[in-house]
Amino acid sequence: MTLYPVGYFAFPTLEETAVQPEDLSTNRRRHLLKAVAASATLLVTGCAVSTGARPRAVVVGGGWGGLGAVRGLLAGGGVDVTLIEPNEAFMSCPLSAHYIAGHQPASDFQRSYARIDQLGARRVRERVTEIDRVKREVVTATQRLPYDFLVLSLGVDYMEEGIQGYAAARAQLPVGFRAFEQLAVRQQVDEFLVKGGNFVISAPKPPYRCPPAPYERAFLIAEQMKQRGTKGKIILIDANPNPMPPPIAQPILNGMKSLYASQIEYLPDTAITGVDMGKRQLATSSGDVPFAHANLVLPMRAPALIRQAGLGERWAAVKLPSFQSQVDDSIYVVGDSQGTPLPKSGHVAFGSGQQVAESILERVAGKLPAPASGAVDLPLGICWANVTHKEAININVSASVVPGQAPKLKFTVDPQHNERSGAGAVSWGNGMWKAMLG
Ligand SMILES: Cc1cc2nc3c(=O)[nH]c(=O)nc-3n(C[C@H](O)[C@H](O)[C@H](O)COP(=O)(O)OP(=O)(O)OC[C@H]3O[C@@H](n4cnc5c(N)ncnc54)[C@H](O)[C@@H]3O)c2cc1C
Missing domain, CATH: 3.50.50.60 (FAD/NAD(P)-binding domain)
Incomplete structure (x- = not known):
């Protein structure tokens, strides 16, 4: 085990860092199914949902955080899920340096949204131009879509x-x-x-x-x-x-x-x-x-939609560990648009999307979140910096928060670029894309 630098965690093995998409979805899925099974009556904490209607979860942004939320909600079932995303397909930023430098074709980093459609989400290929928080509707060029729960994962603006x-x-x-x-x-x-x-x-x-x-x-x-x-x-x-x-x-x-x-x-x-x-x-x-x-x-900053909806200034202001907006309990902001000190990473975005899906399903099931008695773990961050086409530096960030306090972050870093992390980056990417769209 190598320690680098003094004070950071020991470097984990590749097996420990590699993402198993089955784990991501199976563990979460077990929780999600339990939550939905418990929802004999549709009681949405803090939300008005007419009896008999399925709660409507609208997810804006079909990137890393949005897809984490969509997959979590679909795995649990019991809610109507709409994904609003203007792009016809997904393209990964992680690992795309291999395309930019001419090592691999763009298609290696692109995936279709077909799996989301098959799993039963309604996909709207438009851009949201306004959030009407009073009416609980999101507005696009052609329609207004009502929501009971809104998950925003809009990424960044320059x-x-x-x-x-x-x-x-x-x-x-x-x-x-x-x-x-x-x-x-x-x-x-x-x-x-x-x-x-x-x-x-x-x-x-x-x-x-x-x-x-x-x-x-x-x-x-x-x-x-x-x-x-x-x-x-x-x-x-x-x-x-x-x-x-x-x-x-x-x-x-x-x-x-x-x-x-x-x-x-x-x-x-x-x-x-x-x-x-x-x-x-x-x-x-x-x-x-x-x-x-x-x-x-x-x-960078969060896209203007966040500011226009009064959800924050440079970044969306959210509560941790819930990722709920500080000004609106029916809105969650995950991924890079939110303004906590968590790393702006796809791994954190996907994990926070999944966590939010779980919270929504628990609220649908009428469960109030158990009050935290100490530090709560936050979604893990995994990042890779390739130094050559085959060698990379691995960075892992674990984080926890005591509600009401600033989160604490711990970094684990390769002391030097190496082939093992180069291979780890590739298997991590394939695992994440499968968890999102496979
Ligand atoms: C070169 C590079 C390398 C990276 N490497 C890593 C890595 O190794 N590991 C890692 O974990 N992360 C990495 N990242 C970071 C990762 O890409 C981001 O953290 C992640 O994409 C954040 O997810 P997100 O959902 O917030 O945003 P995105 O994935 O950007 O998704 C946002 C989506 O929202 C949509 N959208 C925006 N506005 C609207 C609107 N008004 N209406 C409807 N849809 C809208 C966009 O079209 C987009 O599809 C890397 C990023 C870059 C640029």
Whole structure:
């Protein structure tokens, strides 16, 4: 067992970290079935549901958190489940760096929503434009959908206003941190690998989605530069003094120095303030940086729908451990839109979606949540940062909370990139996609 760094947990085995989709659904399913079996009468705590009608759970967002909630609700049964998601299919952000750097096709990271349809959810392929909390309805361009319980898992929005000139240059400076946006980044990378020059990748200050991801992208593109003999360099502009999150700073810096010293120039503690597309130049706190191609990862916040519905400012304000909105008990916010210190990770999003499904079914069954007498475990976070196509650094985050207090997080990190975690990342991804859409 290796301890790294002092104070963090021992590094778990691959078997311990690998996700077993059967476990995810079987354990939860057992709970869920019990909850629904107990619901002889339809009594929805704190919600008005007419006798005889099945409660209506509306889930907005068919990504990691939304699919966790949908699968949990469908496994339990007894509620009408509607998923509102504008995309026709799912595309994973986790592991998509292998696509962006040209190692694998996009189709490896895409899945169909057919399984959700087969399991009996109603799927609405639209975008929600408004939440009417008074009438308990969500509004799309063509309809109003009533809900008894609303689960929001909307992901993130980019804060473009911090970089002067960005909005006008958006198409040439893609972020690519949301499903299907990876294509635009791949086009930049393909051109760069042929033509060379400066390729800028930036990392913002947290909180943002998957903090190790900008470094992972830089690594996998640098690996391709070496293999293809690309003339040029990656300039990694980091708003932070060290790679994020802090427990992986050392293994990330080790990977950068040992493998990519000639390909990656690292600029820590550097803020990007503006872009001049005419000169193809970025204004930064460390001076001007000319570039040929760029993948700017911007600061993030929850989508505007959260603010418009009065559910929070930068992020949705939720209670832990329930993930219920602080201002509306019939609304749950899971995944990256919620503003707790939990990592913005797909694993946490899926786990919190499943947990919320369980709570909804318990409320439907008329069960009040048992008052917590001490610390309660929160959904686990598992993240992977590939350093090469085959080797990765594994990061596990366990969290617990005493209701009313701030959650406590513990990180377990590989001391160094290794093939075992590279294989672990692949089996984790396959397991999660199966749990969501298999
Ligand atoms: C490069 C990269 C690597 C990553 N690696 C990992 C990893 O190794 N491990 C890990 O656990 N996590 C990883 N993540 C993070 C993970 O992708 C996110 O944490 C996860 O997607 C969050 O789930 P979510 O449900 O909040 O958002 P999403 O998965 O983004 O889903 C949000 C969904 O909501 C829909 N939506 C948004 N607005 C509306 C609306 N108004 N109406 C209807 N639908 C709407 C969107 O279309 C989208 O499908 C990575 C992320 C990136 C970018």
